[in-house]
Amino acid sequence: MGQRVAMTGNIAVANAMRQINPDVCAAYPITPSTEIMQQFSSFVADGLVKTVLVPAESEHSAMSACIGAAGAGGRVMTATSSQGLALMWEMLFIAAGNRLPIVLAMANRALSAPINIHGDTSDAMGARDSGWIQIFSENAQEAYDNLIQAVRIAEHLDVRLPVMVGMDGFIISHSIESMELLEDEAVRDFVGEYIPNRPLLDIQNPRTYGPLDLQDYYIEHKRQEYEAMKNAKSVILEVARDFSDRFGREYGLFESYRLDDAEVAIVVLNSAAGTVKTVIDALRADGVKAGLLKPRIFRPFPADEIAAALSGVKAVCVMDRADGVNAVGGPLFPEFRSALYDSNPRPMMINKVFGLGGRDLGLHHVREVFAELQTIAETGKIETLAEYITVRN
Amino acid sequence: MAITEVRWHARAGQGAVTAAKVLAEATMAQGEYVQAFPEYGPERMGAPLRAYNRISDKPLTMHCQVTDPNVVIVVDSSLLGTQDVTEGTPEDAVFLVNTAHSPEEIAEKLGRPVDRVVTVDATQISIDCLGRPIPNTPLLGALSRATGLVGLDVLLEDLAVNLKKKFPEKIVQGNIASVERAYKEVKGI
The missing domain is CATH 3.40.50.920 (Rossmann fold)
Known part of the structure; x- marks a missing residue:
């Protein structure tokens, strides 16, 4: 069915992104996730994907561009690590609060200071209360499989929340391991075509994202976000079952x-x-x-x-x-x-x-x-x- | 479950990370489960560098460092004076050293039994075959002969397929010739 390969976690993740073929990808490079975007930009340059690549001037801007593109109705992905995720922090909450199904690949890395480029989950734990779904991966195979499943979880109408998928920086991101790459067509079928939900670019039906929301409705919207996060559990299991039926690898909570x-x-x-x-x-x-x-x-x-x-x-x-x-x-x-x-x-x-x-x-x-x-x-x-x-x- | 752990000692820029990758791909082609990972430190050309392989007939779950390798490959023999290449190794570990010196001379320097040390002049072989001192590829040929970890045929096929993607035919053939020559010339078998 698939192809057995020896590749690093980063290259596996970049290949998942190639197979998912998102509409927009905005990113700023940071070790150890840099290689994901480096490889993915080659895929863009080689015409293997239709993705609009936005090289932003910072991670804050990268996440802002992701939010804009997702609000407009695009399937959107990005990648980061460590200080990069920390710099996105303000925008993470806006992505989640606006219920935008952005998928972020994360090569987990320590936070400064002291400065350190290696693997720990400090970056992810800094974002644990941001309203993002968080998925973690033991190895390159899981990082790849989880990223593919993340797209369906994020976009599910009962969820509509952004998802970050972690793997250990260097230990997985830069290590070559045996794993299976699925066929391009099989991944495309699995993630399906993205049907935007209430996109800004639907100009016949004008909408607003992120307006002022005071004592009158803010708490109702946060309550909806909480309900969406609760719904995510069964959606995650449903997506995992379909993944297992098609590809044989089983995943749970x-x-x-x-x-x-x-x-x-x-x-x-x-x-x-x-x-x-x-x-x-x-x-x-x-x-x-x-x-x-x-x-x-x-x-x-x-x-x-x-x-x-x-x-x-x-x-x-x-x-x-x-x-x-x-x-x-x-x-x-x-x-x-x-x-x-x-x-x-x-x-x-x-x-x-x-x-x-x-x-x-x-x-x-x-x-x-x-x-x-x-x-x-x-x-x-x-x-x-x-x-x-x-x-x- | 038999796990073979390999440690590469080289200087940054000598292709040890690439060699570890090729070894991983070739042994995977033999049906084994593999890992290849370098030790990332300050990245500057010429700095001492270590890279590792794990090879097993069963899926590998551990992601800790390799601390007691069964096979040690020294890509740059100038490291023998500055790095403890025997660190953590069991008594029966195999040492493959890129040098013009004999296994006896190297065994004495390492303080290890001579029947566990093999040498090959991989730098000279790569200069002859490729016109440049890139000892990593011929060392794989020597490793094949010394340990049987990877079959010569599998190795040559993997190199032919993967090098063709990036390099002209002349370089592919030069690499293949260097592997074959190192396979024949390795000393101490």
Whole structure:
């Protein structure tokens, strides 16, 4: 069906964009996502896509141009990382509030200062409350598959929200891996033709986007945005089912890896989940009931499903490759812990902030976390609730 | 599951990242699962650089760094004095070094058994075959012979297909000739 290739996450994502063939793509280059737009601009120059490419003067302008183009009725995509996403911050809320189905490919990277170009999810966590749907990817294959599905999720009339799809900067964006590229025609059929909903360029039916909205209606519009985010959960699953029916790869709200009978489990996003799987296989061979919950969808946050999946586990470590610097743990931790609050039974939970700025998470680090979880499961006692690992003391 | 991990030691600009990519593509063509990734630091020509491969008959899920490679390839032998190319390697790791020196001389320098060290003068071979010192491609030929990690036929076919996309026939043929010569001339097998 598809073609087995060895390519980097960035090139895989650029190929997904080529196959999706958006109407408009406005972007500003930033490491490690630069290669996505570099490759995609070659596709534009070679006439392989019909996309109007807008090289903007900043990420703020790039997102502004995306908002204008999406409001006009175009299918719109962009890519960024780190400071680029941070500079878009103001416009992210406008894209979501105006219910514009923009799709953003994100090579996750640390935020300054100190300046660092490597992979962590600080950038995405800065945008977690912007009203964008957030999807995360373990490897190049998932980044590619997720981006293709993101188009249908964003454009679904029950949703109409922008979507960002993350993968770890460098670790995935710049690493070559074996994966499958789908056929161009199959991707085009899957995403379908874009039918704009209430576009500005429909001049027979004039409309306004982004007018002043005070005490009279602002909260109703925000409530609609909230309902759309709630709707997104079932749409994400529906799109995943169709993807799996056509292409065979299954996706959900999160991936449960050997979790059904697990006594100890790790929750972790992106590429680190793959490293954790390797350790789980080894531990299972030694009779340790270890498992993984890898969130795919962080917004909307699938709290009920997470609670059901983790309720029976004795001890869970939520691992954050970002720190919100609230001094009690990384950004995933309070949400996962809160999701389990009403569960009975519920696991004991700890948090580790790890791998900031691309610091390696080795197999031995993961083994140490599982060993600590086993002790917690046996003794019922937590020594340290939240701490940094993979760090010098 | 057998995973082979390869570490490349080179200087930026010598084509080690490209070589790791070619090795990934060729071993994937053999039906294996592959990874190829460089270590990104300050990017300047001539700076010491490491690149890595993982090759396995089962899907690879780990995304940590390669810390204890089974195979070490030294593209620039001037690094032998400044970099610890044996770092983290098990006792039975294979070292492939681009040098005019013999495996015995290099084994002594590395402090490793001579039967785990192979050498090839890949720089001279590339000058002869391509007119330029680009040792990465011939090293792949030597690697094929020394480890059997990638079949010579698969490697030559992959190079022929991929180089043709970017380079004229003369350069494609020069690369193929350099791989064949390094395959024959590698010492210490």
